[in-house]
Structures are given as structure tokens and as C-alpha cells.
Amino acid sequence: MKPSRHTIAVEGPLDLPLTVTCGQAFRWQRVAVDAVAGKAASGEAAETWSGVVEGAEVRAVARQGELQVDCLGRDPGRDAIVRYFRLDENPESHLTHAPELRAIPGFTGLLGMRLLRQEPWETLVSFICSAASNVRKISGGVEGMAERWGDPIAGSDRRAFPSPERLAAVRERDLRALGIGFRAPYVLGTARRLARDPWDWGALRRAPIEEARATLQALPGVGPKVADCVLLFGLDRLDTYPVDRWIRRATLELTSRRSARDEDLERWSRSLGPSRGYLQQILFHLRRTGGPLPSIAGLHAVTRTPRARRRKAS
DNA sequence: TCCTCTCCTTGCTT
């Protein structure tokens, strides 16, 4: 089968390697590095990355304001690629509600790190596996599930991510064999629930944020952080602010605090505007690869919020 | 109700 090619103009900056390796997606692999004519001498090269989008293998190269994509298997179509890579919007548009972040050294240089619009089911499993883990191990688990139980892709040696029904039928020890450890029963439990009662992801995408979070958190292995990651990376909800250990440190530093509940840090993040999830991803990378962040306190206060919520059903 | 502590796997890093 001949791959179908899409060449798409990119609105604003795009750093493809960073976008697919920064910890939001786990199935991207670098397959080649091509020297760019005229830039090879300066050491610049365009990397080709392979991923799986909507059941097709996608091979992508970014160069001079455009993204070139070859699709193997059933072509998901140009619009799907635009959607997935968020090529239809300029990342700059997400900074308008929080111009003070522009002053953080290195921040604007990371605007090419785009938030992908990924598939919710794969995102859910990926972030259940992310608990107290690292990108490399998460990738091993997720890719291993696809290799063992995913449908093959015509003309490709890669496989689609397995459905909830498929994973629900898997033995726990076979999941553990992929190295995901104590997260295996969580993945299995969640797969069985969704296999029994499939979710209307579209409805969840449009639901009030607190309702969507509560729905996700009812699943085994899904707490506040994982739920927010699924909303942000899998359901196109930029109005979330997943608080993990790095974002906790970053946010405490930005607000000049020694400690605060995660819930209060999330609440403070609302002052960053409706695209705070986009900014979160940049702060995450900035804090993890760099050092402490400068304070931007005084502009917004951290307020402690009254608490009243439910427990998770067994 | 809320907070804190511990355990849960594994493999790479210091």
C-alpha cells in the first residue's frame, strides 16, 4: 500500500521533537534524521518521527513553516492531522490571558511545544501507567500493549492501540510482564468497566469540568492528577491544570509559597486563563529541565478553598 | 472531613 502524503502549513512555531517527547504522548519514535540542504553544515537536521494516529502510522517531518506527513494504513485525512497536531492555531494565542509568564526566562522559546489532541482511551491508559513512573517506562508499557494486543496496520510494522474490550480480556500477569507493575490491576479494572459500559467521550468532552473530573476519578487508578491529564491531553480541555510533583514545585515558586494543597494550586491556576493547560505543559518542561522558577506573586493570590466532595465507590 | 503515612513495581541514576 502506498502511503498518502499531506503537506500542511503550520500556524506559528512548531518544535516536533519536543512536542512528541515532552511527556504528553508515549508512542512516538524517531525513525530518521535527514540533513536539511543548506543547513547540514550548521548541524541542523529535520527528524522524522513515527506515531500512531486514528489507527494509522504517521511519519512526520517539520521544516520551514510546514509539516509533512506520510500516513501508512487507512488515511485518517488531512483534517485529522491538523487536529492532532493543533496546526490550526498559533500557540501564542494561549499566552494572552497570562502575559506575565512571557517574562519567565525560556518560556516563550517553548511555545513550539504544542499540546496534541490525542485519543481519550489511549490517553487514559497511558496516564494510569504514569503514576510514580517515567516517560521511558510508560512508553514501554503502552507500546507493549499495542504490540501484543493491537490490530495490525497495513503497510506498517506498527499496531493500533488495543480497545477496552481487548485489554479487558488480558491476564494481569501478561500486563505486568510489560513492566507496569502495580498499575496493571488499575489498567485492567478500567478496561473492564469501559468494556462493560462504553463511554460517550463526546459528552464527557462537553461536560462541566467538575463533572468530567468526577466521572474519570471513579475509575480505578484515576485520581485528580490522572483525570486532569486525560482531560487536557485526550479530551481537548485546555481549562485544566494537572498538578504533579514538578508543577507543584513550579507553582509554589511562582506564587512564593512554601506549601499548599494541590487543589489550591489548581485553583490559583485559573488566574492563568482558559488555556492554562497549555501553559502548564510549558511550565512542566521548564521546571523539570531547568531550575526553580522566578516568583510572579503579587499578581494573583493563592486562596484556600472550602472543601466538600465525595469518595470513590468500590 | 481532612491530613499524613505507607505500600505498590521496576529499572535507571547517584
Add this chain to the structure above:
DNA sequence: AAAGCAAGGAGAG
């Protein structure tokens, strides 16, 4: 080489 660490969650106390 033993301990620390890594996009947390669940259960106990």
C-alpha cells in the same frame, strides 16, 4: 552498592 527517584493512587489510621 545501597539508596534515591520517576507526569500518583488507594487504603489505613
